Every structure is written in C-alpha cells, then in structure tokens.
Amino acid sequence: MSEGEGQFVFADEKLPKRGAPMTSQPPWRILVVDDDADVHEATRFALKGIPILGRPVEFLHAHSGAEALAVLRREQDIAVLLLDVVMETPDAGLRIVSAIREELQLTNLRIVLRTGQPGQAPEMDAISRYDINDYKTKNELTRNKLFTTITAALRSYEQLRRLDASRRGLEKVIAASNDVMTRSGLRSFAEGIILQIASLIGVPPEGLVCASTPQQLAQNGSVADVEIIAAAGRFSGLTDKPFDNIDEPRITTALRHSLSERRNLIEAHSVTLFFETQDQHAYAVFVDSNEPIHELDQSLLHMFCTNMSLCAQNIRLVSALRDQAYFDRLVSLPNRSAMLRELDRAIDSAGRNEQALALVDIDQFSAVNDLLGHPYGDQLLRAIAQRLSKEFPGCFVARVSGDVFGLLGRCEHLTPEAIGRLFSTPFNIDQVDHPLTVSTGIVHLRDVQGSGSDGIQNAYIALKRAKTAGLDHHAYYSESIANETHDRNRMRIALHRALAKGDQLYPVFQPQLDLLSGRVVGLEALTRWRGDNGAHVSPDRFIPVAEQTALILPIGEWILRRSISVLESLHQHGHTGLRMSVNVSSVQLRQPNFLSILDHALDGSSIRPECLELEITESVAALGINQVRTLLEAIRARGVSIAIDDFGTGFSSLSYLHRLPANRLKIDRSFIHTLEHAQSGRIAEMIVPLGHQLGMKVLAEGVETASQRDRLRALGCDEMQGYLLARPMVADDLAAWLDAYRPNAD
Known part of the structure; x- marks a missing residue:
C-alpha cells in the first residue's frame, strides 16, 4: 500500500456461516494483486473458510504487475482478480488490465479494482475501455461487502464460462453430427455415435449401441432379440452379438429401460441415450463414465440425441439405397x-x-x-x-x-x-x-x-x-480373341458410317436360270460394301457383324426397297417374267413390325407380290418353329414366295424342313463343287428329290462349270445360278445383260 493510503481494516460484522454445504466441485480461484502484504493477509482472513456459491475459495497472490501477469500466464481457471490500481506506477493496475484483455485474451476473468483513496480512482472512460467489472475503495470493502462483491463477480464469471461452454458444446454437437452423418452404413454410424458422445462428455469411448425393430417395441413395450450393432472399448467384442451376451446387469437394465420407456437415462457414472427414426426404428446408446455427467454436458447430449434421430433416418435411407444399388x-x-x-x-x-x-x-x-x-x-x-x-x-x-x-x-x-x-x-x-x-x-x-x-x-x-x-x-x-472382337467393333463402326453416307453400300444382282428352258427366271439381290479406300469388304465379314449389332435391320429394309425398285424398272423395260429374291436375316424376322415393313415396300411399287421371293436360312428355326411357321404363312398369304437358302449347312432337320412353308430349296455351293466327283456328289443327289417330295422347286447355287450344270439337269434340278451364267452385277449393267442374253443351245 502506498504511503498516505488509508488503513485496510474490517469492522466487526455478521459473516456467512462457516461450514455451509459445499459441492464436490473444485474451489474458486481468486488472484490478489497488491504491493502491500497486509492487504493479502486481510483479504485471506476475511473470507477464510467461507464457501461462495457452494464452493470453497482458493487465493493466489502477486505483489507487482509483472508477477501478476506471470501468474495469469501460468495458472488456469482464475475467476476473479482483486487488483490494486496504484503499485509500482500510478497506472500499473490499468496496464495489467490492458495486458489481460488484449494480450492474454482472458475475456471471462472478472476484474475488481481496489484503491486506497477515492482520488486515485480511474476515469469512467478508462473503466469502460479496459473492461473493468467493479471498482471499490479499500475502506468500502468490509467483510460483507467484500463477500458480496466477490460473489457477484464469481456469478458473472460462471455465467460467462457457461455461455462459452455452451458455444463450444454447440460447435462440438455440430461437428459430431457432421462426422456421424458422413459415415456409411449403420455400424459405422453407431461407432461414430459412441465416439462423439464420449468426446462431448470428455470420457474414453467405452460403450455400445443396441437397435430394436418397430415390431419388437410394439409388443407391450418389451424388448426382445435386440442386436448390438456397434461397440467400443472393453465391449468391442460384442458387435453383432445378441443382447444377452452383455454380462453386466447395470448395462442391460439401462438399455432395456431406455428402449422400452423411449427416453434418455442420465445416471451418476453413465449415460444411456435413446433416439428413433421416423419409421420407429429405435436405438439405445450406453456410454460408461468414471465421472459424474455435468448438467451442461447433459444438455448437450440431449441436443446431440435429437440430431441423431434425424441422422439415423438418413443413414437408414442411404443404407437402403446402397443395398438397392448393390443387391439384386x-x-x-x-x-x-x-x-x-x-x-x-x-x-x-x-x-x-x-x-x-x-x-x-x-x-x-x-x-x-x-x-x-x-x-x-x-x-x-x-x-x-x-x-x-x-x-x-x-x-x-x-x-x-x-x-x-x-x-x-x-x-x-x-x-x-x-x-x-x-x-x-x-x-x-x-x-x-x-x-x-x-x-x-x-x-x-x-x-x-x-x-x-x-x-x-x-x-x-x-x-x-x-x-x-x-x-x-x-x-x-485370350489376346487373339480380344483382337478379333476389336476388329469386329471397328468394322461395326465403319459399317454404321457407311450406312449413314449412303454411297458405300450398294446392291448387285445375280441372274437365276431355268435349267429346262434355259430362260432367266429370277435375280438374287446381294449387298456389297466398298470402303473408304475403294477396296471391297467381303460379305462373309460384314454381314455377321451387321446381324450381331442389329445394323442388319436398316440394311435389310434398304436392300428390300432398292431391289423392288430395280425389279419394277426391269418390268417396265419388258423383262416381266423375272422374280426378285432378297435375303432376310432371322434378326429381321424377329422384329414385330416385319410384316408392316414388307407391306409398305410392296404398296409403294407396281410389282405383284408373286414376283418377290424372300430367302431365309434354316437357322430361323431357332426362333421357334411355330412362331416362324406362322410368320412364313402370313408372308405366303400375301403372294410372296419363300426360299430356303444354304440348305444342308445350318440346323439341318427334316422335321423342321417339312414344317416350313417354303416354295424353293437352294442347294449350297459347297455341295455343288463336289458334283464332278462320283463319291462326293451324293448329298446333292439326295437334296433334289427331297425338295421335290416336299413340294418345292430346287435351285443350285455356285454353278461354275458346264459339267456341273449338266449333272444337275440330269438329277432333275429345276434352277441354277453361278459364274457359269453370270457374275453379280450392278443395276445399271443388268438391263443390258438381259437384253443381250440368249438361251444356251446346250
């Protein structure tokens, strides 16, 4: 105390009773800063043994500004500072206040200024500027007034601390909720709840989560067959185990009560939280604690629990969607x-x-x-x-x-x-x-x-x-199979591009001859493809690709219309006795609108349906013989004839053959090439009478020599086509060839 200051004494007053009931919470910590040792002793004596707000008081002491700041940097949880205004300098106290608020950022610490003489009091703007909570002259501070002043300061400190704790708690709840919501699956979600609850109340994660279905809760509030979906700490081995595997009665009792009563249970050394989703899936979380759960922590847990009800619903929805995404x-x-x-x-x-x-x-x-x-x-x-x-x-x-x-x-x-x-x-x-x-x-x-x-x-x-x-x-x-597949894929792309361009795919026509009269009676339309480089792509390569990729559908419709148009032109030029044969894939026949496509093509021309023939292969039987037969009968009912192409090379079956309503049977070229060999020509010898027995005309493909033609004629074969007669030709050359053709005298 500076010289000339009044003596700091306490008058006899009635003090609060000593030994008032106190909680188990730690003592309030009060720092006395004064350069007079008597002030320290008098302050300590005045409040010795007196509880304030149910807690004891602990004094810390500093005798200068520098010592006071050192104590504040070193010690935690100091609630009140009793500070002398004038110590080593007239403004020492104010400079300490400035350092406390600006440098140390101790905003909750309550500061009570004390001075020996009223004339040394700080100005009002100084009190406002430096966040000073109270100002007293030392003569004013009787025991009761000191008690009252410190009580008010401590109450203010506790309120600020609780507000701070609430703010931090809210931040923790938000962070905890965000963490839990990012977890995938119910187990991970439940593990996150345990960790976050433990973090909120400041205890090790020792807990487990149980779930109960709506049906189980609906049975008079009973809890049966509850499953442990996540556990932590010493309970970690219980995950996915039945509820009865928990061998601690206090835990099972708490969980059962929480689930059956649908409420949170806050006990001395544990917390059991209950929450349920909108579809009434219920969860109970038990977390162990060595320390009592503080009132503020209880509030945070209730708030967290409310958030988790919403989170659990979202997790269930996400889990259900994930199951749908990965489960058939x-x-x-x-x-x-x-x-x-x-x-x-x-x-x-x-x-x-x-x-x-x-x-x-x-x-x-x-x-x-x-x-x-x-x-x-x-x-x-x-x-x-x-x-x-x-x-x-x-x-x-x-x-x-x-x-x-x-x-x-x-x-x-x-x-x-x-x-x-x-x-x-x-x-x-x-x-x-x-x-x-x-x-x-x-x-x-x-x-x-x-x-x-x-x-x-x-x-x-x-x-x-x-x-x-x-x-x-x-x-x-294998790599070779992959290369073949990639080649087909490249061909598919190129074929699609060729179809779009419209000038690379074009039809050619090969004449068909009546072996008895020597007259040209028909034409077979064939598709050719000239690539970007001018080279031709073999039909044996691109037709299978077209069938596998359904490109055969637009190609087939295009070749049908184009062939009918060419035949119409030939009829107009006097070649009226010709029929046009067009190949039709099983892929085309499988389309439900095939008959409509056929009708539309015929309706748009002047040729009679009897002048059109559709060539199919035996493989169409794989579509179902009854379905194919019904379709072929509908085609023949329109007057269009049917030819079975490449006979003997596909799914050859006499039972299929006699049930297919066809007009013409075409012998594959592979059998024609063997006709000149006595032992190898027997298949063709059998096919010709077979076709006649079934009421069909027989046409031989791939005839290249006169001896093959003569042998076929001797066998009674009706018609032929092949290089011996003519190669396939474009439409522009066809009319001239037909005009120049004369039946062979042979």
Missing part, C-alpha cells in the same frame, strides 16, 4: 455394381494371379420366358442363384445381367467342368424337372489390364466366343 432382390444376390466393386478389390490384391472371373449365360432363357412366362423364368433364376451360391461357397456370386451370372474365385475352382457339373442335374420348378445348358466365358485376372470393368468386358468377349460355337460351350479369354 429377385435372386437375393449381389448385382453387377457389386461385382465390379469386388473385381476392383481382387485386381488390386496380391492374389490376383490365382483368381478368375466366369460369366455363365443360360442358353435359350428368353425362349423359356416366352414359352412358360416370366414368373416361371423368375423361379428358374432363383433356383440357379441358390445352386451357384451353394456349390461355389468360396466364390463371390452375382447376377450381372438378365440371365448372366458372374462367379469370382480361385482359378482351380472356376473350371468349365465344375460349372458344367452344376448344371448337369435338372432344376425342379413346379414339380417338373427342367434341364438347362449354359455358355461360359472365363478370364483369368492375370490377363486383365485395367479395372474391374475391363475384367467383365474381357469375360463377355470370351462368352460371346462361346455362344458363337453353339449351345453348351465355353471359351477362355
């Missing part, structure tokens, strides 16, 4: 997306060289659907899925498309023989055995360059190769 509900298997994800993992793993991917395609499954109905087909798919999962337990099994299943596993397990054995036993559907065959494409992951998507693409390349060989075949992916 029809067959209860993972889907194509799930297979891609699993393939990516397998390709990135150390054991990729020992693994393979097999794609299993059910042969003629679309015919099963068409014949027996989609419900039957669905049952069959489910039965196949169950057998695949059962017989290949170590493999990842998925449905990757309509009737294609994928198997990912070790190479020695995924062999054609193992897959074939699985389908050797018929499937019993509706008490009826249904035999099946499959086509299989297999790729070893060591041959996959890229991601899972590349792996599936390679397996499909192998599968397509297997299917081209017929039913019940398999193929392994």
Whole structure:
C-alpha cells in the first residue's frame, strides 16, 4: 500500500456461516494483486473458510504487475482478480488490465479494482475501455461487502464460462453430427455415435449401441432379440452379438429401460441415450463414465440425441439405397455394381494371379420366358442363384445381367467342368424337372489390364466366343480373341458410317436360270460394301457383324426397297417374267413390325407380290418353329414366295424342313463343287428329290462349270445360278445383260 493510503481494516460484522454445504466441485480461484502484504493477509482472513456459491475459495497472490501477469500466464481457471490500481506506477493496475484483455485474451476473468483513496480512482472512460467489472475503495470493502462483491463477480464469471461452454458444446454437437452423418452404413454410424458422445462428455469411448425393430417395441413395450450393432472399448467384442451376451446387469437394465420407456437415462457414472427414426426404428446408446455427467454436458447430449434421430433416418435411407444399388432382390444376390466393386478389390490384391472371373449365360432363357412366362423364368433364376451360391461357397456370386451370372474365385475352382457339373442335374420348378445348358466365358485376372470393368468386358468377349460355337460351350479369354472382337467393333463402326453416307453400300444382282428352258427366271439381290479406300469388304465379314449389332435391320429394309425398285424398272423395260429374291436375316424376322415393313415396300411399287421371293436360312428355326411357321404363312398369304437358302449347312432337320412353308430349296455351293466327283456328289443327289417330295422347286447355287450344270439337269434340278451364267452385277449393267442374253443351245 502506498504511503498516505488509508488503513485496510474490517469492522466487526455478521459473516456467512462457516461450514455451509459445499459441492464436490473444485474451489474458486481468486488472484490478489497488491504491493502491500497486509492487504493479502486481510483479504485471506476475511473470507477464510467461507464457501461462495457452494464452493470453497482458493487465493493466489502477486505483489507487482509483472508477477501478476506471470501468474495469469501460468495458472488456469482464475475467476476473479482483486487488483490494486496504484503499485509500482500510478497506472500499473490499468496496464495489467490492458495486458489481460488484449494480450492474454482472458475475456471471462472478472476484474475488481481496489484503491486506497477515492482520488486515485480511474476515469469512467478508462473503466469502460479496459473492461473493468467493479471498482471499490479499500475502506468500502468490509467483510460483507467484500463477500458480496466477490460473489457477484464469481456469478458473472460462471455465467460467462457457461455461455462459452455452451458455444463450444454447440460447435462440438455440430461437428459430431457432421462426422456421424458422413459415415456409411449403420455400424459405422453407431461407432461414430459412441465416439462423439464420449468426446462431448470428455470420457474414453467405452460403450455400445443396441437397435430394436418397430415390431419388437410394439409388443407391450418389451424388448426382445435386440442386436448390438456397434461397440467400443472393453465391449468391442460384442458387435453383432445378441443382447444377452452383455454380462453386466447395470448395462442391460439401462438399455432395456431406455428402449422400452423411449427416453434418455442420465445416471451418476453413465449415460444411456435413446433416439428413433421416423419409421420407429429405435436405438439405445450406453456410454460408461468414471465421472459424474455435468448438467451442461447433459444438455448437450440431449441436443446431440435429437440430431441423431434425424441422422439415423438418413443413414437408414442411404443404407437402403446402397443395398438397392448393390443387391439384386429377385435372386437375393449381389448385382453387377457389386461385382465390379469386388473385381476392383481382387485386381488390386496380391492374389490376383490365382483368381478368375466366369460369366455363365443360360442358353435359350428368353425362349423359356416366352414359352412358360416370366414368373416361371423368375423361379428358374432363383433356383440357379441358390445352386451357384451353394456349390461355389468360396466364390463371390452375382447376377450381372438378365440371365448372366458372374462367379469370382480361385482359378482351380472356376473350371468349365465344375460349372458344367452344376448344371448337369435338372432344376425342379413346379414339380417338373427342367434341364438347362449354359455358355461360359472365363478370364483369368492375370490377363486383365485395367479395372474391374475391363475384367467383365474381357469375360463377355470370351462368352460371346462361346455362344458363337453353339449351345453348351465355353471359351477362355485370350489376346487373339480380344483382337478379333476389336476388329469386329471397328468394322461395326465403319459399317454404321457407311450406312449413314449412303454411297458405300450398294446392291448387285445375280441372274437365276431355268435349267429346262434355259430362260432367266429370277435375280438374287446381294449387298456389297466398298470402303473408304475403294477396296471391297467381303460379305462373309460384314454381314455377321451387321446381324450381331442389329445394323442388319436398316440394311435389310434398304436392300428390300432398292431391289423392288430395280425389279419394277426391269418390268417396265419388258423383262416381266423375272422374280426378285432378297435375303432376310432371322434378326429381321424377329422384329414385330416385319410384316408392316414388307407391306409398305410392296404398296409403294407396281410389282405383284408373286414376283418377290424372300430367302431365309434354316437357322430361323431357332426362333421357334411355330412362331416362324406362322410368320412364313402370313408372308405366303400375301403372294410372296419363300426360299430356303444354304440348305444342308445350318440346323439341318427334316422335321423342321417339312414344317416350313417354303416354295424353293437352294442347294449350297459347297455341295455343288463336289458334283464332278462320283463319291462326293451324293448329298446333292439326295437334296433334289427331297425338295421335290416336299413340294418345292430346287435351285443350285455356285454353278461354275458346264459339267456341273449338266449333272444337275440330269438329277432333275429345276434352277441354277453361278459364274457359269453370270457374275453379280450392278443395276445399271443388268438391263443390258438381259437384253443381250440368249438361251444356251446346250
């Protein structure tokens, strides 16, 4: 105390009772800053043993401004500062206040200025500027007034601290909610809840989460068959275990009460939070705590719990969407997306060289659907899925498309023989055995360059190769097969471009001869393709590609219209006895509007339908003999005739042949070339009378020599076409050739 200041003494007053009840909370910390030792002693004596707001008081002491700042930098949780205005300098106290607020940023600390003489009090603007909470002369501070002043300061400090804690708590709740909401899946969500609750109340993450279905909660509030979906700390081994595996009664009791009563339970050393989604899926979270849960923390937990109810609903929705994205509900298997994800993992793993991917395609499954109905087909798919999962337990099994299943596993397990054995036993559907065959494409992951998507693409390349060989075949992916596939793909693109340009594809026409009269009676329209470089692409190469990619549809319609137009022009020039034969692919016949296309082409011209002939191959029987027969009869009813092309090279079957309503049977050129050899010409010898027995005329293709022509005539063959008569020619040359043609005297 500076010289001349009044003495700092306390008058006899009635003090608060000592020994008033106190909480277990830590003491208030008050820093006394004064250069007079008597002031320190008097302050300590005045409040000795007196609780303030239910807590004891602890004094810290400093005798100069520098010492005071050192104490404040070193010590935590100082609530009130009793500061002398005048110490080593007249403004020492104010400079300390400035440092406290601006440098140390102690905004919650309450500052009470004390001075010995009123004349030394700071100006009002100084009090406002320096955030001083109270100012007293030392003579004013009797015991009761000192008690009152400090009580008011402590109450103000506690309110500020609580506001600060609330603000920090809200930030924590927001951060915790954000963290939990970013987690995928219910287990990860539940683990996040445990961690965030523990963080909010400042305890180690020792807890578990239980879930209960709406049906379980609806049974008179009972809680049965509750599953532990996540656990932490010493409970971590209980994840996915039944509720009864918890061997601590206090925990099971708290969880049961929380779930059945639908409320939070805050106990001395634990917290059990309850929340439920809008669709009434309920969760209870138990978190252990060694310390009592503070009132502020309880408020934060209630707020967090409210947020989690919304989060849980979102997580359930996201989980359901994720399940939909990766799961096929029809067959209860993972889907194509799930297979891609699993393939990516397998390709990135150390054991990729020992693994393979097999794609299993059910042969003629679309015919099963068409014949027996989609419900039957669905049952069959489910039965196949169950057998695949059962017989290949170590493999990842998925449905990757309509009737294609994928198997990912070790190479020695995924062999054609193992897959074939699985389908050797018929499937019993509706008490009826249904035999099946499959086509299989297999790729070893060591041959996959890229991601899972590349792996599936390679397996499909192998599968397509297997299917081209017929039913019940398999193929392994190889670089050569891939190159062929890429070549076909490039041809598909080029063919599409050629069709768009309109000048690279063009028709040619090959005359057909009546062997008895020697007259030209018909023309076969053929498609040719001249590429960008002027070179021709063989029909044997581009027609299969056109059929596989459905480009045959626009090409087929174009060649039909163009051929009818050419025939119309020839009729107008006097060649009225000619018919036009146009090849029709099974892909075209499969289109539901094929008859409409045919009618439209005929209606737009003046030729009679009897002058048009459609050539099909025996392979159309694969579409279903009854369906094909109905379609061909509808075509013949219009007056258009039917020719069976390339007989003997496709799905040759007399049972099919006699049921197809055809007018003409064409012998494939491969049988004509053997006619000049006595032992090799017997097939052609059999086909001619066979065709006549079935009521058809017989035409031989690819006739190149006079001896072949003569032999066919001797066999009774009706017609022929080939280089001996004429090569295919463009429309501009056709009329002139017909005008110049004279029947051969031979």
